[in-house]
Amino acid sequence: MTSTVDARTTAAFNLGPARALSCRECGHQIPLAAEFACSECFGPLEVAYDFGRVTRESIEAGPKSIWRYRDLLPVPTDVQSFPNTEPGLTRLVKADRLGAALGVRNLWVKDDTGNPTHSFKDRVVAVALAAARQLGFKVLACPSTGNLANAVAAAAARAGWESVVLIPSSLEQAKILTTAVYDGALIAVDGNYDDVNRLATQLAAEHEDWAFVNVNVRPYYAEGSKTLAYEVAEQLGWRLPGQIVVPVASGSQLTKVDKGFRELGELGLVDATPYRVFGAQATGCSPVSAAYKAGTDVVSPVRPDTIARSLAIGAPADGPYVLDTVRRTGGAVEDVTDEEVVEGIRLLARTEGIFCETAGGVTVATAKKLVESGRLDPDADTVLLITGDGLKTLDAVADRIGPKAVVPPNAAAVTEALGL
Numbered sequence: 313m314t315s316t317v318d319a320r321t322t323a324a325f326n327l328g329p330a331r332a333l334s335c336r337e338c339g340h341q342i343p344l345a346a347e348f349a350c351s352e353c354f355g356p357l358e359v360a361y362d363f364g365r366v367t368r369e370s371i372e373a374g375p376k377s378i379w380r381y382r383d384l385l386p387v388p389t390d391v392q393s394f395p396n397t398e399p400g401l402t403r404l405v406k407a408d409r410l411g412a413a414l415g416v417r418n419l420w421v422k423d424d425t426g427n428p429t430h431s432f433k434d435r436v437v438a439v440a441l442a443a444a445r446q447l448g449f450k451v452l453a454c455p456s457t458g459n460l461a462n463a464v465a466a467a468a469a470r471a472g473w474e475s476v477v478l479i480p481s482s483l484e485q486a487k488i489l490t491t492a493v494y495d496g497a498l499i500a501v502d503g504n505y506d507d508v509n510r511l512a513t514q515l516a517a518e519h520e521d522w523a524f525v526n527v528n529v530r531p532y533y534a535e536g537s538k539t540l541a542y543e544v545a546e547q548l549g550w551r552l553p554g555q556i557v558v559p560v561a562s563g564s565q566l567t568k569v570d571k572g573f574r575e576l577g578e579l580g581l582v583d584a585t586p587y588r589v590f591g592a593q594a595t596g597c598s599p600v601s602a603a604y605k606a607g608t609d610v611v612s613p614v615r616p617d618t619i620a621r622s623l624a625i626g627a628p629a630d631g632p633y634v635l636d637t638v639r640r641t642g643g644a645v646e647d648v649t650d651e652e653v654v655e656g657i658r659l660l661a662r663t664e665g666i667f668c669e670t671a672g673g674v675t676v677a678t679a680k681k682l683v684e685s686g687r688l689d690p691d692a693d694t695v696l697l698i699t700g701d702g703l704k705t706l707d708a709v710a711d712r713i714g715p716k717a718v719v720p721p722n723a724a725a726v727t728e729a730l731g732l
Contacts, residue, residue, distance in 0.1 A: 325446045330386035333531055334360040336633065344386075346447050346523070348530045356629065357531045359386045366579055368550055371542075376401050378435055378539040384575060385539070386532045387442040395471050396441065397463075399434035400539055402426040404547040407696075409663040410676070415683050418693045420553070422544055423666055429466045429490070430701035431459035431622075431669075432565070436536035437467045437525055443532035444523035451476060451522045455512035457505050457561070457622045458487035459669075459700050464525060465494035476515075476522060478508045484621060486704045504616055506626050526562075537565045541572025544695055545582050552576070552587045554692030557679045559671045559699060560591040560600050560645065561623040563630030569697075570637045590688065591634050591645035592678035594620035594670075598647035600631045605645075609635060619650045619708045620670040622700060644687050652677040654708060660698070667702035675699075 325344050332341040337355030348357055366383045374380030378400030379392045392398070402424050411419030427434040437460070441452060452468040453476040454460050461477045468475035475496030479488065480503060492498050501508045509527075516524045525533045545552055552573055558566040570589050577584030593601045596618025603611045611631030616624035628634070638645055648656070653670055656677030661667050668676075675696050682688035702709070719725035 326388040326390075327386045327443060327446055327532075328382060328389055328391075329361045329363050329384065330359050330532075331362045332360045333357040344447075346444075346449070346528045348528055359531050359535055361386075363575075363579060366581065368546075368581055371546065371581075378438060378536070381539055381542045384542065385439055386535055387439055388446060391442045394442070394445065396438050397428040397434055397467050397470050399427045399438050401543060404544060404695075405664060405666070407664050410660060411694075413659060413663055414680050415690050416679075416688070416694050417691055420544075420548070420693075420695045421660070421664060421666060422540060422695055422697050424540070424697070424699050425666065425668065425701040429459070429462040430704065431463065432537070432540065432697075432699040433459040433463035434467070435539050436460075436533045437463040439536035440523065440525035440529050440533035441467050441471060441473075444525070444529050445471075447523070447529065449521055449523035449529070450474070451519070453477065453512070453515070453522045453524045454526055455479075455505065455508040455524070456491075457624055458483050458491075458704065459622050460526065461487060461491040461498070462704075465491045465496045465498070468496055469494040478512055478515075480504055480508055480621075482621075484705055484707060486706060490704065504626065505624055506613070509625075534564045534568055537568035538572035538575070540565070540697065541569045542576065545573065545576050548693070550582050552582055552585050553695045554586075555588040555590065555643070555689060556695045556697065557590045557592055557675050557682070557688075558697050559623055559675050560593050560634055561625045561628065561671075563591075563600060563628045563634040565697075565699075566591050567630050567633045567637055570641065587641060588643040588689075588692075589637050589641045590643040590678070590682060591638055592675045593645065593647040594618040594623055594653060594674050595647045595649050596620070597624045597626060599626065600628055600634050601645045601647040603631065603645075604635055604638065611635070618653075619705075620653055620674050621705075622669060622671045623674060644682065646678045646681055646687075648674060648677040648681060652681070654712060656680070657702060657709060658712070661702070666698060668698045669700035669702050669705040670708050671700050672698040672702070673708070
């Protein structure tokens with residue numbers, strides 16, 4: 313069943329070009345609201361738009377943040393006038409040394425470690441907060457594997473909102489501290505992320521003024537990932553890459569990067585050239601990769617067991633849509649072991665001077681595996697998404713690296729230690 317929403321029903325909310333929420337399964341539409349599931353078929357809702365005229369020139373004249381793309385997002389036209397962390401416009405690094413190591417001739421790394429709390433989650437939270445403000449919420453909340461916890465706590469502090477953040481008690485200590493420092497309500501839960509997520513869904517139903525960014529305002533939150541696609545295309549000189557490798561947790565980021573590329577082509581901001589999307593998972597939590605390899609559309613839940621905790625979502629909400637995207641674009645989903653993850657972190661660090669968290673190690677190691685198996689084209693323009701800073705997951709490499717030697721304070725000792 314498909315229905316059309318009268319634009320007048322959404323007039324109460326200033327959410328820019330956003331027109332309605334549309335079911336990804338049956339196409340049923342409802343007015344803009346704090347809803348995430350279709351009332352007709354229980355499928356997931358996403359934002360539908362009526363884009364006005366958007367030009368490269370208007371974007372380039374915008375602020376040095378994701379708000380340069382505000383005319384493509386479900387946010388108020390005056391979004392930048394409200395206190396926010398102003399994420400985005402992170403660097404796109406031409407990674408020639410990493411490319412040589414991997415056997416890829418034209419490789420770029422999208423380095424999102426430069427965001428305010430050092431991960432891409434600042435993007436999605438900024439969009440979620442802007443929408444939540446319009447929808448009348450008072451508290452910013454989330455269940456998180458770590459990076460989202462940092463971003464929500466920081467964004468709420470900047471905006472003057474209260475925050476409630478739920479995390480697994482086993483989370484990396486660095487991510488716990490870098491959330492707690494903002495002095496919001498941080499609650500550690502005995503259980504894995506999927507347990508925490510179920511708890512958040514219950515709390516969202518009980519507290520009507522709490523905006524759980526990845527639950528009851530998820531359709532708006534997810535749109536923030538499109539800004540990665542917009543920036544990559546703009547930074548490449550307004551063109552699409554031939555292929556891109558994206559880490560997969562819930563799967564939302566990968567599907568929204570694809571949506572962003574498609575929107576740019578439909579709006580004439582880039583030539584709608586073909587591109588392939590690849591998903592990267594850790595073997596210890598790889599339900600989407602397993603489904604892809606089995607040739608099925610069903611993503612069976614797993615119990616996570618991996619050092620890549622930011623990707624440790626055993627029941628990924630967007631898993632089936634990841635499969636749709638990679639199959640439609642001619643990509644694939646692959647997974648790598650924890651040992652390969654650590655080697656991926658170290659390879660990126662020693663070739664490009666970028667220290668990424670375990671999710672980045674998954675991306676680099678997966679790219680290596682895809683090249684070696686002939687699935688990643690070594691001649692195509694290729695982008696790897698590096699979504700978080702290595703300072704958040706020091707425990708992953710702590711027992712693998714350290715000083716080359718410990719010497720007394722004299723030049724001869726240094727020379728000897730260096731074997732010179």
